[in-house]
Amino acid sequence: MTLAETLKLAPVVPVLIIEDAAQAVPLAKALTAGGLYALEVTLRTPAALECIRRIAGEVEGAVVGAGTITTAQARQSAADAGAKFGVSPGLIDGEGVDGALPLLPGIATASELMRGMRAGFTHFKLFPANVVGGVSALKAFASPFPQAIFCPTGGIDAKNAADYLALPNVICVGGSWVAPADAVRAGDWGRITELARAASTLGKR
Numbered sequence: 246m247t248l249a250e251t252l253k254l255a256p257v258v259p260v261l262i263i264e265d266a267a268q269a270v271p272l273a274k275a276l277t278a279g280g281l282y283a284l285e286v287t288l289r290t291p292a293a294l295e296c297i298r299r300i301a302g303e304v305e306g307a308v309v310g311a312g313t314i315t316t317a318q319a320r321q322s323a324a325d326a327g328a329k330f331g332v333s334p335g336l337i338d339g340e341g342v343d344g345a346l347p348l349l350p351g352i353a354t355a356s357e358l359m360r361g362m363r364a365g366f367t368h369f370k371l372f373p374a375n376v377v378g379g380v381s382a383l384k385a386f387a388s389p390f391p392q393a394i395f396c397p398t399g400g401i402d403a404k405n406a407a408d409y410l411a412l413p414n415v416i417c418v419g420g421s422w423v424a425p426a427d428a429v430r431a432g433d434w435g436r437i438t439e440l441a442r443a444a445s446t447l448g449k450r
């Protein structure tokens with residue numbers, strides 16, 4: 246599956262911070278039951294790679310990715326764990342479109358976008374979206390950079406996601422609101438499925 250195909254699976258890519266590997270499979274099942282299939286497990290906890298391994302092996306319908314990839318080595322480790330895509334908060338020196346794993350690099354400025362396009366990328370995470378201009382920035386990028394497609398992430402929630410999804414250069418949005426830390430900790434999978442279901446009907450596909 247190409248990165249574009251993955252990002253088109255649903256309007257929202259959940260951004261997940263999982264502390265306990267035992268939570269990975271029920272969390273991923275709760276999200277896919279709600280209609281969100283591309284799942285970003287951030288490499289911010291010691292359990293992250295094990296979570297990716299378990300989701301990749303056990304959750305049918307989930308397309309698991311790794312987030313917070315900041316080095317070539319992390320891109321490789323995520324691929325080795327079974328991730329199908331990677332997300333980075335920024336551009337990684339020396340890492341282009343070809344590599345261990347399809348990569349969605351983060352950009353915040355026109356210059357970064359131009360560097361990313363020179364490295365062969367067409368799809369970018371706008372990060373942190375709400376800080377670097379949000380919907381206005383994406384509208385402003387559309388005319389000079391018609392080939393660039395975005396998954397804005399950072400500060401996006403159920404209230405503002407549709408504004409982003411209405412933009413022609415937005416393929417999906419990323420966000421953590423569909424898997425709140427307290428619900429994950431409590432194992433409140435029903436609440437997470439409800440949040441995912443609501444998110445899956447937002448905006449366009």
Ligand code: 3PG
Pocket residue numbers: 260372373398399400401419420421422
């Ligand atoms: C992140 O990398 O933490 C994402 O941007 C998630 O941001 P959010 O918590 O504001 O959705």
